[in-house]
Every structure is written in structure tokens, then in C-alpha cells.
Amino acid sequence: MTGTAFSIRPRTHPPRSVSVAFIGLVIALLCGVGEAITYTAVQLDRTNADIGSLTTGLAVRGVIYLVVLGVAVHMARGARWARIVLTFGIGVIGMASLIIEPLAATLSAREIGDLFDDLTATAVITGIFRTAHILAVLVAIPAMYRPSARRYFRP
Template sequence: MTGTAFSVWPAPLRAELPVRPPRAVSVAFTGLVVALLCGVGEALTYVATKLDGPNADVGSLAGGLAVRGVIYLAVLAVAIRMTHGARWARIVLTIGIGVVGLISLIIEPAAATLSAKEIGDLFDNLSLSAVLTGIFRTGHVLAVLIAIPAMYHPAARRYFRAAARSSS
């Protein structure tokens, strides 16, 4: 529906920006998608573990999944806008994913590490779900640590500046 009143992207962005964003923006987008997929994997691991327990609250788990789903879809929408040169999207992703999101992912493992008397205590009662959660969380953190700097690569900065000039 381009060129109509229902067009999703502003006309100047469609007309004057390169067809494809620079590699740095593509790397950032890929990193964000990988982070989202790791978040989905971690959420599903959590739900599967809770459902396996005797007192699973299905309504609460479904509600939690719904909230996460909405958040993940919103992040994906903002990431897509970022690939089209929206500077505001880059800022939102930097603050939301690069700061708040990373802190939320790191705080629990950091607290567990700091509270352990010995390093071996961290591996007591290790379960498959804990290992999967650790893998997903590590992938999530690494993907974000790749995506955020990529959005500020010189080629990406030029792309966002060009997008800002073409929309004004």
C-alpha cells in the first residue's frame, strides 16, 4: 500500500534512502532478532519447567507469556523502524534493550555469583532447565552486546543522518 493514505513508511524515507541499509544496521537488526529469539527460548523453558511442577498456575503463566509476547513484538517493530533509518528507534533500542534489558538479564546471575561462598556452589543442583536458561541468557546478552554498538558504527551513523535529512 505504498503511496496511499495507509502507507506505513513516510514517502521521503522510501524515495531517498538506499534500498538496503548498511551492513552495520543489518548486523544490529540480526543481533536484536537473535536476542528476541533467545528471550522466547528462555520464556518457553521457564513455562515448561513450571508446567512440569505440581502446582502450575496456567493462567499466570499464560498471562506472563502474553505480556512477553507483546513486548517482544513491540521491540521487533521498533527494530524494523530502525532498519529504515528512524533515529528515535535507535535511541529507544539503546535505552530499552542496551541498558534496561541488559541490567535485567545480568542482575540475577550476578547476585547468585556474589552470594555463593564457593564457585562449586553455583553448580549444585544444576538442572537441564537451568543450563538451557543459561545458554539462552548468554546468547541474549551477547546478541545485544553486538547489536547496540553496530547501531553506532560510522556507516550506521551516516545512514541515520541521511534518513533524518530526507524526512525533514
């Protein structure tokens, strides 16, 4: 059945660079989830844990992560608007939110050794998630703009 509402248009597979971008975005999201779970677990271990605030924070993050995943799926299917939203949302605003805290800590340290004085297992785990998150974004965003990807996103 061709040319009807029931016809199935063969889908073109995204180029490798778009697939790499999508995988990078999923890895970044998973790192964000891992960091959120780590933070929540540490907070719940405290005697004065504010469960309402933690629940609200997790809910907000969950909604944001689901929206980003949805936009990433649209990007993988060739939506130009999704690529632009991800570039500014994840590549600019999201990246800034990941970098500001460690950068502020680095700039406020008197000596480089001060950064490692109160190092805990939780800080190391969070650092690993954050570093992987940043690297995944640094792979994903440029991959969406490779020449093969640009052709894929053309109208």
C-alpha cells in the first residue's frame, strides 16, 4: 500500500556521527542519574535528611532527564530543532552547570593540595560521574555537526 495513510515510509538510518551523538547523550544522562543517586544516598544517610526536598529534587531531575532523552530521540530521527535545543541546552547551559562548582572550588583553593584534603569516596564517585558526563557531552555535541550529520539534518 503506497501513498496511503497506512503506507510505511522506509526510514533512513542515521549516519554514524548521529548515532555517536545519541549514545553520548544517553551516557551523559546515565552519569547524571548516577550522580543524583549518589547525592541522594549520602543525604539520606544523614540524621536530618529533608526527604521532601530530596524527593522534589529527584522528581525535577527525572523530568529534565526524560525531556532531554525525548529530545535526543527526536535528534536521532533527524529533527533539526532537537539538535539546536541539545546544543544550547546541554552543550551550553548543562555544561556550565557541570563546570561551575569544580571550577569555583579550584579557584578558591590556596594550593592545589587543598583540593584533596577532604577527599571522600563519595567525592571520588561524584567526580567520576561528572567527568564522564562532561566527556560524553564533549563527544556528543560536535558529533551532531559532522559533515554526514549536517546532511542528515537538512530539510
